[in-house]
Amino acid sequence: MAGERDARAKERAILRRDQVIARIRQIHLLATSSATDEASRSQLAVAIVDIDSLWASFVIENNNLLDILTESDLLGEFSVNLETETRALVVEAKALYKASQPTPAFNVGTVQQVSYEGIIDQASSSAGGSSKDCSVPYPPLAVAPMRLPEIPLPTFDGECHNWPAFRDMFVNLVANNDKIPNVTKFYYLVGCLHADPQEVIKGFSISNESFTLAWDALIERYDKPRRLASSIIDKLISAPASNSENLAVLQTFMSVFDENITILESLQIPDLASFLLFSLAARCLPTFSRRLFEAENNEEYPSIQSVIKFVKTRIQVLENAGVQPAGSSSSKSANIKKTGFRRESKTALVSTPKPSTSKHSSTKPTSASCYVCSGAHQLADCAKFKACSVDERYKVVCTHRLCMVCLIHGHMSFKCSSSCSICKRRHHALLHRDQEPSKPAPPAAMLGRQ
Numbered sequence: 001m002a003g004e005r006d007a008r009a010k011e012r013a014i015l016r017r018d019q020v021i022a023r024i025r026q027i028h029l030l031a032t033s034s035a036t037d038e039a040s041r042s043q044l045a046v047a048i049v050d051i052d053s054l055w056a057s058f059v060i061e062n063n064n065l066l067d068i069l070t071e072s073d074l075l076g077e078f079s080v081n082l083e084t085e086t087r088a089l090v091v092e093a094k095a096l097y098k099a100s101q102p103t104p105a106f107n108v109g110t111v112q113q114v115s116y117e118g119i120i121d122q123a124s125s126s127a128g129g130s131s132k133d134c135s136v137p138y139p140p141l142a143v144a145p146m147r148l149p150e151i152p153l154p155t156f157d158g159e160c161h162n163w164p165a166f167r168d169m170f171v172n173l174v175a176n177n178d179k180i181p182n183v184t185k186f187y188y189l190v191g192c193l194h195a196d197p198q199e200v201i202k203g204f205s206i207s208n209e210s211f212t213l214a215w216d217a218l219i220e221r222y223d224k225p226r227r228l229a230s231s232i233i234d235k236l237i238s239a240p241a242s243n244s245e246n247l248a249v250l251q252t253f254m255s256v257f258d259e260n261i262t263i264l265e266s267l268q269i270p271d272l273a274s275f276l277l278f279s280l281a282a283r284c285l286p287t288f289s290r291r292l293f294e295a296e297n298n299e300e301y302p303s304i305q306s307v308i309k310f311v312k313t314r315i316q317v318l319e320n321a322g323v324q325p326a327g328s329s330s331s332k333s334a335n336i337k338k339t340g341f342r343r344e345s346k347t348a349l350v351s352t353p354k355p356s357t358s359k360h361s362s363t364k365p366t367s368a369s370c371y372v373c374s375g376a377h378q379l380a381d382c383a384k385f386k387a388c389s390v391d392e393r394y395k396v397v398c399t400h401r402l403c404m405v406c407l408i409h410g411h412m413s414f415k416c417s418s419s420c421s422i423c424k425r426r427h428h429a430l431l432h433r434d435q436e437p438s439k440p441a442p443p444a445a446m447l448g449r450q
Contacts, residue, residue, distance in 0.1 A: 006072045013065040020058045021086055027051055028089045031096035041100055048097045055090050056187035059083075153188060156222075158196035161231060163222040164263070166192070175215065186211040197222070225267050226300055232260045233279045269301050277304035289314060371400045379407045380430060390433055397431070404431065 027047045034041040062083055069078050153173060156166040174180060174188050189211060190198065200221050201214040239256050242249045269275050281304060282290060293302075293310050370377055372385045379385055379402070385393060396402075402409050404427050405416040413426060421429045 006068065010065070010068050010072065010074075013061060013068055017058065017061040017065055020054055020061060021082075024051070024054050024058065024086060024089050024093075027054075028093040031093040031100075034096065034100045044097055044100070048093065051090055051093060053181070053184040053187060055087070056184070056191055058086055060187060060190055153192050155192050155194065156197055157194045158222070160222060160224065160228050161263070164228070164266070167219075167223065182208050182211040186214060189214060229264060229267055229269060229275065229301070230279060232264055233276060236260060237280075237283075271301070271303060274303040274305070275301045278302050278307055281307050285311075371402070372396060380428065386430065390431060393430055404428065 027044070027050070030040050030044040030047055034044045066078055069075055151173065154166045154169040156162060170189070170192065174185050177185075180188075183206065186204075186206065190201070193201070197218065200217050204210045204214050204217075236257065242253075264272065282293075282302075285293070285307070289311070292314075293307060296310070297306065299306060369375075370382045370385070371379050372382050372388075375382065379396075385396065388396070397404060397407060400409065403411060403416050404413045405418045407428050407430070416426075418428075419425065420427050420432050422432045425432075
C-alpha cells in the first residue's frame, strides 16, 4: 500500500510540473513568433505577465518531486538539467518580448518650453509686453527610460528577531500589491521561507485563499513581541565584557546594543523600565514558579509589581499549606540531632586522646571521681566496686567506656602501658578471672568519652 501511494504521489508531482513547463513553452513559442506575427505579439503581451509566477510554480513542483523521489530512494530518475532548460526558456521569452516593444521617447522640450514660457510671460507683463515677440526654440530630446535593478525578496529563517524585518518588507513588496494574484503571492511566500518556517504552512494546498491562511499562520507562530523583547533583553544581559579597546570591539558593542535597543523601542512597550526589571527578577525564580506565573499572567508585557505580588501570594500559600522553608530552625535542629547521633555512635569506637607530657600522666585524670559511689577516689580504690563480682565490674567499665587495663577514662586500651598483675594480660587485676567463662569477654578496645 505504501509503495502504491508513493507511486501515485510521484505521478501527480510529475504531472503538475509538466503542466507548468508546457505553459512556459507556449509563452516561449509566442515570443519566438512575435517578431513576424502581429497576432502572436498581441497574445504575448497578455501571456508574458504570468511568466514569473509560472517559474515560481515550476521551482516548487520540481522541489516537491525531488522530495518524493528522495523518500522513495529513486533519485536516479530526477532530471538535473530540466530546471536549467526551463529557466533558459523563461529568460529567452522575456528578452524577446522586450526586444519586440518599441522604445518609448519623452519630448522633454515641450515641458521645458511651457515652463520657460510661463517665466517669459511673467517678465513681459512686468516690462510692458516688450518681449512678447521673442521666441525661444527648444528642440525635443529623446530620453530612454531608466531601468532600476530588481529588488530581491527577503528570506526568513525562523528566528524571532528576524521576523519584523521580513514581515515589513514582504508586506510592502508582495502582500499589499493588488496587482499580484493571491496564488502568485503564495508561491512567492513559499520561496522566501527556509525549512523551519516552511513546516508551518506545509499543509496548505494551492488555492486562491492559501496565501491569506498561510500568512495568518506565520503571524500566529512568529509575530510574538513579548518573546522578541525577552530574547533581546537576554542577549543584552549576556553580552560579554571586553578588556581591550579596538575598532572591532567597539563595532561589536554597537551591533549588540544599538540595534537591539532600537528594536526594543520599536516594539512600543508601555513601561519598558518595569519590563526590564521583571526580566531580571524572573530569571531568579524557580522553574516551577516561573511556569505557574506565566500560566496566571494575562499581561502582554508583565511588570515588576506583578511578579512581586505573585511571589508574595506563593509564600502565603506555602505557609498555609504547612511547608517548612529549607533554612528553617526546625530543619536545622533535625540536622543537629542527626549529626549528634552520628557523633555519639562514632565516639563509642573512637575517642580523641588528650595531649600528655608523659606516659604515666596519660592514664591519670586530673580530677578523681568514682563512677560507682561518686567518691573522691579512683575506681580501682572503691570498696563498693571491689565488692562487686567480675561480671558486674565488666558491666561498670563498659557502661562508662573506661580502659580495661587501668580503669581510667580518656584513652584506648592498646595504648595503655599497664597490665594485669596476676596473669600479665591486657586487663586490670580486678577484672581477672581465675577460670575463663564460656561466654566471650567484652572487647578490650572500648574507649572513653572526652
